[in-house]
Amino acid sequence: MAVQPWRGAPQPWEQWQPVPSPQAAMRAAHADRERTVDVLKAAYAEGRLGSDEYGQRVDSAYRALTYGELAQLVSDLPSGPMVLPMGGAAPMMPVMPVVPMVPPTFAPPPRPAPTNHLAVASLVLGLFGFLPFGIASVPAVVFGHVAKSQIRGSGEQGDGMATAGAVLGWLGVAFWAMILLLVVAG
Template sequence: MRASDSDRARAEDVLKAGYAEGRLSKHEFDQRMAHVHSATTYGELHHLLADLPQGPSPMPAPAPATFQPAPMPYAPARPWSPVPAPPPQTNGSAVGALVCGVLCPFTWGVTSIPAVILGHKARSDVRRTGEKGDGMALAGLILGYLTLAGWMLLLFGIAIAGI
């Protein structure tokens, strides 16, 4: 059977691979390349390539490998977006604690207990969620406790004076 140009090109590739792997010397490679260009039949090409691993006949195609993506070592917390993340909001209980704490002197201490309750709740929420407002919650707590302590001292003083 007569050799085609694609058969000669494939034979050249096999020889180049054999030379690159060190299976052929430079002199032997040059001689075989010259014979490849002058070969007219498939049998002549077969004779030039028979001792090389790929040989003159085409190799069967390898079985297709199934693609398994590598697992990601971590998942991003938030996918990238061109819009920046909104800033953290201020905790509503912290605002309420501060308002109640500031109103304590004007309401005869009635708002001191809500200031203390809201202040503790707000500080817990701020630590858990990362919202803003820890300072406001702390200020509401301090004002609420100071008002409660003032009322306790006043009542204790009245009780001692009455004895």
Template sequence: MSYPTPWQGQGQGSPQPWQGQSGASMLAATADRERAVDVLRAGFAEGRLREDELEKRVARAYGARTVGELMLLVADLPQGPQATAVVQAPHPGFRPVPPTFLPRPVPPTNGKAVGSLVCGLLIVPTLGLTGIPAVILGHTARAEIQRTDEGGDGLALTGLVFGWLAVAGWALILLLMIVAAASST
């Protein structure tokens, strides 16, 4: 006797999108589908799924309409929905969304990257005097960001560009002053 697997969506026990107002009936976003496919691919890479089963589940994941359907696809995999602690439900059909389907936390922004951007933006009112600190902070911030996976690489890069523009501007002014002094003698 062959029993249908939960991800095939067969049988009367499968939650349907129109049943109740629970977290499982919440409409799935593209990011939810992508996370489910990532879990499926990880299960395949670990040898937990056969290739034909992976292909079927991936196709169902991309066609899933609700988070509940996605939860069924990955429920039997280690990174799929886990048993959650008892939570006070706001209503009887409430089910919390498993961590797999929650957005990834945003990494903190590197403070030196912010400092580099501020110094880079202040080159105009300070006549370029904050250019060198912008360059130093920008390079330091980018090195720290690569090492620690913090956010703010764009801020550091913007500060670097403005800082180097200020340094280049001062170098050009000095070069013109030297040429003018040499030509006047």
């Protein structure tokens, strides 16, 4: 690189020659230049660049036409050459898969845990426990207790339904036991 009389000796970042790649020759967009300036701002704020060098690099960033020129400006900074186009790998860096970061606001809502089927069955049988002969009350109690133990182990939903089914089942058993006692005593 030739010495430019108005600038003095070549700067360290100007002497670095990037690894030739197809991405280095691609034309840079304004957003790419802004990303490079952001890296330079961070380096200046951290004290890695002096004010003169920062000003020169920012001017060079706004004049840069290709990704290679932008990468050259930040190659000696900790953030490294961040200005390669999407999918391009930085020189001498392992290629990492690009995982887009989605803010939680725009992410799909989490799927709720499934509801325990025995809890649903317990609630339904508990509601039918007051029908004649209360035949559904005993299974409602059994299903309610089994569902509660399964829910504790699996993290499923339906704890309230299992409790309500068991309570209704016990009330149904008590109701029919009282009816039976009144019939026998009467």
